[in-house]
Amino acid sequence: MCKDLKDKYVELIQQNEGIIYKVINLHIDNTEDKKDLFQEILLQAWKSFPKFEERSSFTTWLYRVSLNTVFTFRKTTNKKVETSVESLPDIKSIELNEKPHELLYLLIKQLDKVDRTIMTLHLDSYKNKEIAEILGINVNHINVKIHRLKNQIIESYKKSTHG
Incomplete structure (x- = not known):
């Protein structure tokens, strides 16, 4: 070389x-x-x-x-x-005002491996076309997945912070 x-x-x-x-x-x-x-x-x-x-x-x-x-x-x-949900720290123990990124990180770690990857790439500002290329998935599928995952994370956040 x-x-x-x-x-x-x-x-x-x-x-x-x-x-x-x-x-x-x-x-x-x-x-x-x-x-x-x-x-x-x-x-x-x-x-x-x-x-x-x-x-x-x-x-x-x-x-x-x-x-x-x-x-x-x-x-x-x-x-x-x-990563299993049981192995993660208790979400309620995180001080939201001090470390909101930690809660987001924990919620993302609870997703399956592909969804976890999609959200991480999305949060890293990759375009949906690039995400599709990295994962070998159709870009329309990525568009739908990101929309659904955002909603799923919002719901998980609400449940974890408001019981």
């Missing part, structure tokens, strides 16, 4: 490593699994980088590599790595 390609890869990863952490943290709870997955995503991205044709942005491509790696990990391990 040529030095320029390696340097470009390292620079892009350093600029965008937050994407990798975000994907891992939304889908995995175990600290050791998170560390292993970070390394695995870097490896998978490195292997695929020479084929990156820049038809999409690097961030879109990195999200896709990260998600595919996490989903493959979840399929191939026998451990239960899905």
Whole structure:
């Protein structure tokens, strides 16, 4: 692999490593699994980088590599790595005035893996077309899902704060 390609890869990863952490943290709870997955995503991205044709942005491509790696990990391990509602902190214990983002994060973590990913990408200001590209889903389906997920999160918020 040529030095320029390696340097470009390292620079892009350093600029965008937050994407990798975000994907891992939304889908995995175990600290050791998170560390292993970070390394695995870097490896998978490195292997695929020479084929990156820049038809999409690097961030879109990195999200896709990260998600595919996490989903493959979840399929191939026998451990239960899905976040369960029981393993989450009590929503009522969060001080809404101090940390409203924590409540939103917890509500999103309660969604299934695809819905969780859609909402995270939406909140990261990805366009619906980009979200569809990352997930390989029809853009109209994304439009409907986002509308429904917003309503679902609002209802969950209301239930958690008003009983």
